[in-house]
Amino acid sequence: MQIEFTKYHGLGNDFILIDNRGSSAPSLTPEQAVQLCDRHFGIGADGVIFALPGQDGNDYTMRIFNSDGSEPEMCGNGIRCLAQFLSDLEAAHSSRRDNIDSGSFRIHTLAGVITPQIQGNGRVRVDMGQPQLTASEIPTTLVSADEKVINQPLEVAGQSWDVTCVSMGNPHCITFVEDVAAIPLETIGPKFEHHPVFPQRTNTEFIQVVRPDYLKMRVWERGAGITLACGTGACATVVAGVLTGRCDRLATVELPGGCLEIEWSEIDQRLYMTGPAERVFTGRI
Numbered sequence: 001m002q003i004e005f006t007k008y009h010g011l012g013n014d015f016i017l018i019d020n021r022g023s024s025a026p027s028l029t030p031e032q033a034v035q036l037c038d039r040h041f042g043i044g045a046d047g048v049i050f051a052l053p054g055q056d057g058n059d060y061t062m063r064i065f066n067s068d069g070s071e072p073e074m075c076g077n078g079i080r081c082l083a084q085f086l087s088d089l090e091a092a093h094s095s096r097r098d099n100i101d102s103g104s105f106r107i108h109t110l111a112g113v114i115t116p117q118i119q120g121n122g123r124v125r126v127d128m129g130q131p132q133l134t135a136s137e138i139p140t141t142l143v144s145a146d147e148k149v150i151n152q153p154l155e156v157a158g159q160s161w162d163v164t165c166v167s168m169g170n171p172h173c174i175t176f177v178e179d180v181a182a183i184p185l186e187t188i189g190p191k192f193e194h195h196p197v198f199p200q201r202t203n204t205e206f207i208q209v210v211r212p213d214y215l216k217m218r219v220w221e222r223g224a225g226i227t228l229a230c231g232t233g234a235c236a237t238v239v240a241g242v243l244t245g246r247c248d249r250l251a252t253v254e255l256p257g258g259c260l261e262i263e264w265s266e267i268d269q270r271l272y273m274t275g276p277a278e279r280v281f282t283g284r285i
């Protein structure tokens with residue numbers, strides 16, 4: 001069996017995109033995804049994303065496997081890449097859909113319907129929905145089920161960290177620090193990810209506030225480890241920064257791979273993320 005794929009990246013957070021519009025079942029298993037994501041024995045990527053047929057009246061469905069084979073609910077950089085991939089795919093056919101001409105899609109994900117909008121300058125703006133904040137929604141057992149986790153002490157690696165937790169469909173644990181460069185991410189990241197207070201594990205972000213409208217972030221992703229960028233993580237970070245009085249509702253988040261513009265709208269309480277999505281190459285497996 002031959003499968004065509006296209007590599008995309010959003011700020012160096014890279015994905016293998018599969019045109020799976022002909023079937024609602026992903027054409028690869030999680031085990032195959034692990035092999036393809038391997039940077040030495042495979043194509044190399046942080047995850048594999050499948051463009052599946054829509055459901056419940058939506059245009060498409062997204063499913064994603066992390067590089068360890070686990071399946072996250074949502075993926076911010078990934079959905080920008082998926083939007084660009086679909087736009088490129090549909091552009092190749094004459095029967096282009098009206099909504100794609102206007103550059104906007106409704107994409108069904110495990111975290112609900114997400115609507116990306118192609119901006120035409122290589123950038124994609126995504127309505128990422130509202131954050132969820134109670135412990136049961138994150139999920140975490142750090143506080144009782146209906147409480148929020150804001151500046152809550154958490155013991156990791158023999159040290160107490162003040163953490164704030166936010167779900168963007170997937171779980172995030174955010175810690176503000178003086179100097180992100182000084183954080184030993186490789187050793188401490190997995191200890192947060194697998195901490196017993198996070199039953200679904202967690203994505204882990206360390207943030208340095210440069211100015212209220214400019215944050216520096218490093219991320220340890222659940223199921224993928226250190227990545228150059230994380231869109232859901234950048235959104236969760238701005239929510240955590242606003243909730244703890246550290247940043248504005250409109251802020252630039254600088255990641256190792258580049259910058260994302262994040263807005264937590266006061267009007268509808270939704271997160272809007274804007275950033276690039278680029279095609280790298282196409283191949284056949």
Ligand code: ZDP
Nearest residue numbers: 072075076077170230231232
């Ligand atoms: O929640 C998880 O398990 C993440 N590893 C999913 C991927 C998140 C992503 N980096 C993002 O940009 O939101 C794609």
